[in-house]
Amino acid sequence: MTGTLANKAAIVGIGATEFSKESGRSELRLAVEAITAALEDAGIDRSEVDGLCTYTMDNNPEIEVFRNIGGKQLKFFSRIHYGGGAACAPVMQAAMAVATGVADVVVCYRAMNERSQYRFGSGYTPPPVPNAESAHYGYYVPFGLVSPASWVAMAAQRYMHETGATSEDFGRVAVACRRHAATNPYAWFYQKPITLDDHQASRWIVEPLHLLDCCQESDGAQALVVTSVERAKSLRQTPAIIRAAAQGAADDQQMMTSYYRPDISRLSEMDLVAQQLYDQAGIGPDAIRTAVLYDHFSPFVLPQIEAFGFAKPGQAKDFIREEGIELGGRLPVNTNGGQLGEAYIHGMNGIAEGVRQVRGTSVNQVKGDGHVLVTAGTGVPTSGLILGNA
């Protein structure tokens, strides 16, 4: 089945700031810089932007961004909730807006001083007025289970128990990402690969997660320009056609703590995204040549490999060992270095790498004409994209 969203829109521009630990400027300025770079990359004038889409966690209001870039008429603006689970969904919304004629040029952005101004890893602070969202954290935070790493670790421990995967299997994800980052000049960990021994020797953050299972915290911004495939034909870059875009929440979904579903070692929401993406694009895992799999914490890369059918449930560890997720393997994963190696821009930098793979401009280019898969935050309501050539 080919869905109506398939092949209607394309990512035609990408732009980013440098990725750092202290940008030294406002998040709004980071957003404006990245958006300007993305529009220049696309060859589209700032005044043509008529749609903006970001995450609810982004601190830069669409209207502030819009007035700063000299926008004229903003016809579409929307935001997606659930942290990094949003990542691919602004692009999905942009594609929907373009496909329905609601807007012509939609810019997706994520800009943050997540390292220098605030840190997600330091623990949850509740808002003053109780609501369903803050009530949720009450079942975890009073017990010291306060950080994203800790919420993921609970599922990872059960995954190890169910599948026989080990800490070294998680480590192989980190090693692959760091190998790819080592050749990416834009990556924070450029020229800094690690070994499996480094991973095993790194300190515990939350058992079973070592330090090197955890992504960085970064300052920086990434923007993407989405327009129609027709418009894309006359633009300067090779368009990354949006073959499929989907969101998913399922199976007694919780925000990072889906501990009440029958099998907590599965990512049921990603199973749902995978099914929709393949249906929409009319392809299966064999047609995917490389993937950007959300890697805020390495353990969740394994059930994603299973969700997308590259390995049977519980066998991602074997796929990683035998088929390979590094450059040269069956499925090179996170060729930009991922969030473990390049930067933590809440997954939007991964979409930009997906676009580079379609264009053929990645520093770790994967040969072939297959499609590129990009996923968003794991353990949360999530999203995904399949990108391809025209």
Place this chain on the structure above:
Amino acid sequence: METLLDKARAWVGKAANAPTTARDPVNLPMIRRWCEAMGDTNPIYTDEAAAKAAGHPGIVAPPAMLDVWTMAPYRPGGRTAEQGFEVLNLFDEAGYGGVVATNVTQEYGRYLRLGDLVTMSTLVSDVSDEKKTGLGTGHFVTLAYEFTNQDGEFLGRETFRVLKFKPNIPDTKPQSDTKEKSDGTPEFPHPRPAITHDNAFYWEGLNQRKLLFQSCEGRLRHPPGPMDPVSGSLDFEIVEASGRGTIHSFVVMHQPRLPGFEYPLPVVLVELEEGVRIVANMIDAKPEDVEIGRAVMADFVEVEPDYVLPAFRFA
């Protein structure tokens, strides 16, 4: 140079302002209102017969109303210059803008009767040295009032002490939950849950050392929510769990470290025999002994007064 205190003390023994005469004579409507507001039901204040029976010539006013009759008229913006006290103005001008009444004493000559027209004369009786108080730094100023009627008859007197002060500057440091213990070490409150209409029963149950869950048609659910997802019913029973369960998964926290917890900190996900799972800490358990599948039993820990959390022990 003449200091503020010199200027203020020059007033001591002098009239603080011109005498004030009441706008209305002592009257029953005012008395009735005052008694209603105060809840004073003594009939001698409102009933002629009762007053006479008590030996008065007629209705009398409650003694504590002594200074009511000459009070300054209500005026948005405060008193006029003539109604104010120049000695207190000295302090306002010098930055001691705060004022709070600290003591009142009254001494009565005789009961005030209907028709008495009260005049109040005010002397400045004392100005204190500078004092540091909880409100701020300032001076206590004591005023002595004397009350007479239209015939010059002595009715009573009152001393009224106010503190004129410079307010302490509020602490402008960022608000923090950090408190100091008496030995100077910081004391952090334990993280608290957000309590809503939907989950209050769960947290109240814990305070009674019970593990309570919503049940609908025999299905238990957790975390709490308003609707049974299977039947769509908003009705539910609350049932108490046995506390017996097994460890379904666990982590050992190393970072971040919250004050008040011991690290490495095991956190367990326990599947109770009733089929629901909850997250909690362990009691008397070494991190290395925690493993998936081990049987555990619920207990309760009062982390702060009236704040109880569930915890598990190895069964």
